[in-house]
Amino acid sequence: VTVLVNGVRDADASPVDRGLHYGDGLFETIACRNGVPRFLSLHLERLALGCRRLNIDASGLEDTRTEVLGLAREADRAIIKVLMTRGVALARGYATAGSEKATRITIRYSWPHEDSAQLHDGVLVRTCAMRLGENPYLAGLKHCNRLEQILARAEWPADSDITEGILFSSSGRLASGTMSNIFIVRGSTVLTPNVDRCGVAGVMRRVVLREAQRAGIPTREGDLQARELNCAEEIFLTNARMGIWPVRALDGRRMTPGPITRRLQSLLAPLLEEPANA
Amino acid sequence: VTVLVNGVRDADASPVDRGLHYGDGLFETIACRNGVPRFLSLHLERLALGCRRLNIDASGLEDTRTEVLGLAREADRAIIKVLMTRGVALARGYATAGSEKATRITIRYSWPHEDSAQLHDGVLVRTCAMRLGENPYLAGLKHCNRLEQILARAEWPADSDITEGILFSSSGRLASGTMSNIFIVRGSTVLTPNVDRCGVAGVMRRVVLREAQRAGIPTREGDLQARELNCAEEIFLTNARMGIWPVRALDGRRMTPGPITRRLQSLLAPLLEEPANA
Numbered sequence: 001v002t003v004l005v006n007g008v009r010d011a012d013a014s015p016v017d018r019g020l021h022y023g024d025g026l027f028e029t030i031a032c033r034n035g036v037p038r039f040l041s042l043h044l045e046r047l048a049l050g051c052r053r054l055n056i057d058a059s060g061l062e063d064t065r066t067e068v069l070g071l072a073r074e075a076d077r078a079i080i081k082v083l084m085t086r087g088v089a090l091a092r093g094y095a096t097a098g099s100e101k102a103t104r105i106t107i108r109y110s111w112p113h114e115d116s117a118q119l120h121d122g123v124l125v126r127t128c129a130m131r132l133g134e135n136p137y138l139a140g141l142k143h144c145n146r147l148e149q150i151l152a153r154a155e156w157p158a159d160s161d162i163t164e165g166i167l168f169s170s171s172g173r174l175a176s177g178t179m180s181n182i183f184i185v186r187g188s189t190v191l192t193p194n195v196d197r198c199g200v201a202g203v204m205r206r207v208v209l210r211e212a213q214r215a216g217i218p219t220r221e222g223d224l225q226a227r228e229l230n231c232a233e234e235i236f237l238t239n240a241r242m243g244i245w246p247v248r249a250l251d252g253r254r255m256t257p258g259p260i261t262r263r264l265q266s267l268l269a270p271l272l273e274e275p276a277n278a
Numbered sequence: 279v280t281v282l283v284n285g286v287r288d289a290d291a292s293p294v295d296r297g298l299h300y301g302d303g304l305f306e307t308i309a310c311r312n313g314v315p316r317f318l319s320l321h322l323e324r325l326a327l328g329c330r331r332l333n334i335d336a337s338g339l340e341d342t343r344t345e346v347l348g349l350a351r352e353a354d355r356a357i358i359k360v361l362m363t364r365g366v367a368l369a370r371g372y373a374t375a376g377s378e379k380a381t382r383i384t385i386r387y388s389w390p391h392e393d394s395a396q397l398h399d400g401v402l403v404r405t406c407a408m409r410l411g412e413n414p415y416l417a418g419l420k421h422c423n424r425l426e427q428i429l430a431r432a433e434w435p436a437d438s439d440i441t442e443g444i445l446f447s448s449s450g451r452l453a454s455g456t457m458s459n460i461f462i463v464r465g466s467t468v469l470t471p472n473v474d475r476c477g478v479a480g481v482m483r484r485v486v487l488r489e490a491q492r493a494g495i496p497t498r499e500g501d502l503q504a505r506e507l508n509c510a511e512e513i514f515l516t517n518a519r520m521g522i523w524p525v526r527a528l529d530g531r532r533m534t535p536g537p538i539t540r541r542l543q544s545l546l547a548p549l550l551e552e553p554a555n556a
Contacts, residue, residue, distance in 0.1 A: 001368060003293050012290030013298055015281050015383050020291055021361060022424035023301020029370070054425070055432065079370060083299060090279060092307070092357060092387050094424060094431040094456055105293050109370050133411020133476070134448045137429050145423035146300035146372060147332070151415050153372040154333065170412045170448065178372055198411070 002108040004067055006060075017103055019085025022094070023144040025103075026050040028082045028203075031111075031241045031272075032072040037080060038240070038275040040068060042203045047084060050141045056086050057102040067106040077111035079241060085144070112241075119265070122248030122257045123163035123237070125177070128152045132169045132176075134197040142200050152178045163245065164237055166229070169198050174224040180239040181205035184232035185260045189218040191228070204238040211267045217260065234258035243272045280386040282345055284338075295381055297363025300372070301422040303381075304328040306360045306481075309389075309519045309550075310350040315358060316518070316553040318346060320481045325362060328419045334364050335380040345384040355389035357519060363422070390519075397543070400526030400535045401441035401515070403455070406430045410447045410454075412475040420478050430456045441523065442515055444507070447476050452502040458517040459483035462510035463538045467496040469506070482516040489545045495538060512536035521550045 005011035018024035028043040037043075044065055051058035068080050087100035130152045138145070148167075156162045164177040176182055176199040183192045183205075190212050195201045212219045229235070235247035235255060244265045246257030283289035296302035306321040315321075322343055329336035346358050365378035408430045416423070426445075434440045442455040454460055454477040461470045461483075468490050473479045490497045507513070513525035513533065522543045524535030 001294065005293050011293070013293045013295070015283050015289070015291045015361075016279065016385065017291070017298065020295065020298045020303075020363070020383075021305065021422060022428060023422055024425060024428055025298075027299065054429070081299075081370065083293075085298070092359065092390075094427045095436055096428065096432060097436075105298075107294065112370075130415050131413070133413040133416075135409070135411040135426060137408050138411075138425055143425055144299060144301055145425045147302060147416055147421055147423045148413060149372045150300060150302055150374065151332070154374060158373055158375075 002071060004106040006104050007063060007067065013103065013105070014088045016088055016090060017085055018087060018089050018100070019083065019103060019144060023146070025083060025085030025144040026054065026056065027084070027142055027144060029240050030068060030080045030082065032075060032078045032080055033273060033275055034076065035073045036275045037068050037072045038272065039203050039207060040065065042206060046142065046201065046203060047082065050143065051084065053141060054086070054143070055096065055098070056084060057100060060084070060102055060104045064104055064106060071106065071108040075108065079109045079111060081107045081109065083107070083144070118163060118245060119242065122246035124161050124249045125164045125166055125237070125247050126156060126162050126251050128155050128165040128167050128178070130155065130167065132167050132198040134169050134171060136196055139198050140195040140201040149178045166250070168226065172225060173197065174226065174229055175199045177237050180237040180245070183208065183236050183238065184224065184229060185234035185258060186228065186232060188260070189220055190260060191220050191222060191224060193224050194221050202238060202240070204240050204243060207271065208238050208244065208264060208268070212264060215263070215267055217263070234261045236261045243268045280349060282384040284382050285341060285345065291381065291383070292366045294366055294368060295363055296365060296367050296378070297361065297381060297422060301424070303361060303363030303422040304332065304334065305362070305420055305422060307518050308346060308358045308360065310353065310356045310358055311551060311553055312354065313351045314553045315346050315350045316550065317481050317485060318343065320484060324420065324479065324481060325360065328421065329362065331419060332421070333374065333376070334362060335378060338362070338380055338382045342382055342384060349384065349386040353386065357387045357389060359385045359387065361385070361422070396441060396523060397520065400524035402439050402527045403442045403444055403515070403525050404434060404440050404529055406433050406443040406445050406456070408433065408445065410445050410476040412447050412449060414474055417476050418473040418479040427456045444528070446504065450503060451475065452504065452507055453477045455515050458515040458523070461486065461514050461516065462502065462507060463512035463536060464506070464510060466538070467498055468538060469498050469500060469502060471502050472499050480516060480518070482518050482521060485549065486516050486522065486542060486546070490542060493541070493545055495541070512539045514539045521546045
């Protein structure tokens with residue numbers, strides 16, 4: 001991996017960074033192809049919104065943009081992770097001074113091994129036992145408090161055939177995958193859970209909703225329950241790296257990737273393979 | 279501040295530590311007097327329990343004990359914070375390898391300025407608008423996902439007379455303060471919220487319950503609602519540094535620190551002033 005800390009290659013982090021003590025920060029995971037980061041403006045827009053909501057110093061966002069573009073340019077395929085913490089604090093305690101200078105960490109990872117059959121045939125998923133806590137103040141943000149996702153991911157072994165776990169919230173609402181957003185198709189409508197109580201407002205979720213609307217496919221964000229998941233004609237998952245993963249089995253129940261999932265995959269393909277400079 | 283990272287003074291942290299990326303860790307805040315850490319065994323017991331529940335490598339706990347004792351010995355009064363993250367991971371993603379070596383950070387802070395009138399006359403508190411998400415998998419642990427506490431603490435200005443904010447959970451249960459546990463007195467019984475849905479199982483909370491029981495004061499951990507807080511005859515807060523803070527006003531409603539609060543303060547005083555080597 002290649003690491004920049006506040007723009008300095010291979011620098012270290014401070015042991016009194018609030019990111020380390022409290023998960024007091026935000027991140028973005030940006031897929032890059034042909035030297036170009038996908039949907040960079042959407043990622044930076046979400047990061048800026050997160051900084052506003054958490055009152056984290058956003059003055060380094062333009063530097064982040066430059067760093068991501070620079071690191072992407074050197075690689076055919078890469079995943080670039082941007083981490084923005086509230087910064088270093090010599091004082092103890094949850095209170096913020098308001099004057100903290102954000103810590104900017106930009107990391108380039110190689111593109112992981114990818115099973116292309118998963119994109120075509122679909123993935124196996126299971127329902128997690130753990131339910132996500134609900135907090136509208138944090139919902140939607142890609143913040144660094146991710147113990148829930150870590151514990152949910154630990155519910156099934158790394159070497160299993162299961163690719164993703166589906167999470168409900170403490171009040172029983174369908175929420176998301178551990179590292180993806182979830183969509184279901186009912187009739188001809190594409191439905192996805194609200195992200196106003198928990199979950200992340202994924203960039204690929206946003207792109208899929210936009211592309212569906214442009215193509216005249218009805219979409220709706222709403223409250224969804226287990227019965228709606230279980231009766232879904234199609235289920236698919238989205239994230240920044242994979243685009244759309246069709247679900248071919250949920251808790252052992254077999255499904256066939258359906259026509260709306262296929263159509264959305266086709267609409268996305270050019271955006272994912274040849275990202276525009278934006 | 280004096281910092282040890284994996285036992286090395288003034289060392290830095292890794293920018294790919296999972297603590298920094300996900301708040302994937304635990305901490306303890308240990309008050310030290312006369313060169314001796316208070317309730318060190320209870321703090322390390324909770325830390326060990328947290329490591330078990332999160333499956334974090336606990337092999338460094340004995341080193342942590344040695345470091346805390348060493349740093350405490352050099353100071354008349356100090357706060358020592360111990361941070362134990364899952365460790366460094368070169369791979370991206372929530373999944374754990376299971377082989378991560380925990381990162382151990384031990385930091386000595388000076389004892390903060392303290393308004394001794396607060397211990398005697400009590401403190402002003404307010405109810406926070408934010409409600410804590412509920413997740414039994416994380417409840418009770420002093421883990422490093424603390425954005426909720428940071429946002430709650432930001433609800434009132436640093437320079438106000440308010441010392442602490444009281445939090446309810448998403449289902450309306452009384453939970454805790456942002457940095458303290460809460461107790462109420464009703465009749466002659468000392469009541470405190472369960473910590474099985476959210477909140478931290480505070481070391482001082484445990485000591486207060488123990489000392490009350492030893493003194494024959496009835497105690498009960500249970501589900502408490504807003505009406506029980508509002509009808510309480512006495513309210514007090516506990517944390518590792520302060521011991522017991524009587525509440526003298528809640529959302530502007532005046533209260534007089536009561537006899538059971540005073541009695542518990544007296545029972546605690548010798549334990550806080552002259553901690554035993556344990």
